[in-house]
Amino acid sequence: MxxxxxxxxxxxxxxxxxxxxxxxxxxxxxxxxxxxxxxxxxxxxxxxxxxxxxxxxxxxxxxxxxxxxxxxxxxxxxxxxxxxxxxxxxxxxxxxxxxxxxxxxxxxxxxxxxSPDAPSEAQQGTGESSESAPEAPAPADETPREARASEAQLNRAEREELQIALEWAGHYQGPIDAAFGRGTRSAMSEWQSANGEEVTGILTTRQRAALIGQYNAVLEGLDLQVVEDREAGVRVAIPLGVVEKDAASSPFVRYEPTGDLPARVLLISQPGDRDTMNGLYEIMQTLEIVPEGGERSRRADGFTLTGQSGRIVSHTEARLTDGAVKGFTLIWPVGDEERRARVLDEMQQSFAPVPGRVLDPATVAEEEQAIDLVAGLRVRQPRATASGFYVDRSGAVVTALGAVEGCGRVTLDDSHEARVAAQDADLGAAVLVPVARLAPRQVAAFRMDPPRLKSEVAVSGYSFGGVLPAPTLTFGSLEDVRGLSGEENLKRLALAAEPGDAGGPVLDTGGGVLGMLLPRDAGGRQLPEQVSFAADAEALQSLVSEAGLSVGRADLGGELTPEDLTRRASDMTVLVSCWE
Structure with a gap:
């Protein structure tokens, strides 16, 4: 437009x-x-x-x-x-x-x-300047009859655009129908009055130009141009004053910011069918550039994704055409809504697939390949991750309290929403309940009798967040059934745990849960690397009961083989993620 x-x-x-x-x-x-x-x-x-x-x-x-x-x-x-x-x-x-x-x-x-010939202030002081006349309405460049005649030469699109500009200026609330009736004439009169023009209700050629100039002033400096990107096979208006073409990595051609305005444009181009389009629809919702807050809609031949965070507003449109998925994404900073809306409207109006051209699926920038990138775009990451473990058959989980404090939302294994049902700040533990009932393969069985000192223990956890697809087992020994200051609800371990292990179950060799691993920085103390602490099983059982749940108790059977212990621990351990 x-x-x-x-x-x-x-x-x-x-x-x-x-x-x-x-x-x-x-x-x-x-x-x-x-x-x-x-x-x-x-x-x-x-x-x-x-x-x-x-x-x-x-x-x-x-x-x-x-x-x-x-x-x-x-x-x-x-x-x-x-x-x-x-x-x-x-x-x-x-x-x-x-x-x-x-x-x-x-x-x-x-x-x-x-002007160069204008008198200086000193000359004005000596009386050499002429008296200033009172400000009057700007003289019309056309008589009303001439203005109406030039107006009659406008096509429908030009008449609609004048109504759009009058609406933007706050003078018109009627339909955009190219019909200059009473409402449009009244809006023209209001605009003339507000801009110091003679009020006639008919805009002259100069006034129409001034109105359109005001309407487009918001786009100044953006250098909005219709670009035909032959690599993507897409034609669309792009604000080249603030972005420039950076790189292509299937299915995107990226236009990155050139200055202080953090705007970005992606052109979408991928050969495929409806399954391809649906897959792209799901993948894009995992990217940082598509914040979670926003509307999503999917049709048989296309989709739309919108999202807004505290930093950006994102809008994506894609459609299936001639055996390819073509579209675009506009990413714009929050707080600049008028310009964003205008740029988006221009992109929507100008967008057109170029037949016979599509981005080669093999186009990949080698330096951009990473586990947390998709085609050079960062996958949305949680604010923090920790481990947890199932404590009942409906999917309730015990985890470290610090991992879920202040979260916008909490997920289990990245896909199941959960809420905090109970917490104990002194113990450093929390109970999470899934929004939808789950069916875990294994749940914790707490061991309540005092374990033998120096006995072998293992902690199961996502040591490196979600980098690895399954939890790992770290072995150590039980050093004391109390904390360093004699705390009865803690156990001291000789075990070199990773930060991601916090919240995971501490098991004996028979698979019974002795407690929950606490973060190493709990209490702000700097301890030797091999020293870790676990919240006691009995204290955890009380917390779970407070949430209205019941837990199982471990029998005193024999030791499990390393394979069976690993399988049991893995089946009960869950990745807990905290999101903004």
Missing amino acids: TGRLWTLAAALVFAGSMAAAQQAAFIQIEAQRSLSRAEDRVRDYASYLSDVNGFSLGGGWYGIALGPFPPEEAAARLRQLRAAGQIPGDSYVEEPNRYRQRFFPVGAGAVVPQ
Whole structure:
């Protein structure tokens, strides 16, 4: 749509601009729809920056800008202030003729750029300057009759685009139907009044150009262009002012940010059928670029994925066409919704698959291959992981409390949602209950009688998070049935555990659970590498009972073979993940 809007603007633009306007420049840093909000923000900036101005931009918008400066100085200051983090990253240099009446500093008038022949302040002081005339509505470039005649030459798309621009400016709430009825004429009158024009209800050629210019001002600096990426076989509008083509790795061609704005674009291109498309739909939902909060929809011939986190907003569209899946993803920072929505609309309007061209499935960037990457894109990772173990047949789990505190959500084995049902801060343990009932192959049987000191024990856990597909067993010995300070609910072990083992079951050689391994940093003490502690089985049983569950007790049978012990431990141990 931008291509059409800019074409319309070019066709309507009023020829000629003042030479004096080229002698100065401003740094546009913010725009607000509310004057009171703009006044608050301009005072905030003025508290630590100099040369701060507040302007009416027309169309109900108010801008905050620094200046005026010579153009070269404005560009240099823009870079300096953005690098120092004193102004927003999307600030840009703007010409003074963009600005209208000035509301800050209080009492300041409109900006009138000084031409080379204009009298200096000293000359003005001697009375050599002419008196300034009161501001009047801008003269119309066409009579109402001429304006109506030029308006009649507009095609349907151009008329709809004017209605869209009037809607954006806050003057029109009717349907976008290209019919200039009472509602559209009223909106045109409101726009003319708000912009200091003679109110006729019919926009002249110059006024139509000005309206479209205001509507497109939000896209300035983005350099939105329709690109035909022959590698992907996709044609779509891309904001080349903020992204550039980086790399291709099937099924994506990536456009990465070039400056301070962390925007990204992915082009999707993969040969295949509906199964291929459905597989891509599932895979993309595991990526960091598709946050979990958002709507998902899948159709017979395509899908849409949206997501929003505290940092980004993501939108993906893909469709099945001519034996290939083609689409795009737009990733944009949170807090810049107007520009994001406009860019997304332009991409949606311009998107078209290029027949006969598709990204080669063998296209893989070797340096980007890693277990946590898909085609160079990072897979969404949990904030923290720990081990846990099943304690009843419905899938309830005991784990380390620290692993599940402050989590947005908790999962078991990456796929089953769970909630905290009980916790004991002194013991450092928590009981998790799955949202949907599970059917574990093995559950813990707690050993309540005092074990023999120096007897062999083993801890089962996901030592390295989810890197390995199954838990590992680490062997050691029971050194004491109390903690270092005589705590009755702890057992001291001689065992070199990994951080990921925390929360896992500590077993005797018969497969009975003696307790739960605690994190090594519990209590903030630095202990020798071989020293670990476990929460006592009896204390854990009390916590599980508090959650309304019952646990089994281990019989005092003989020792299990190493293979059987490993199988038993593996079947009861679960990966616990904490997500934002």
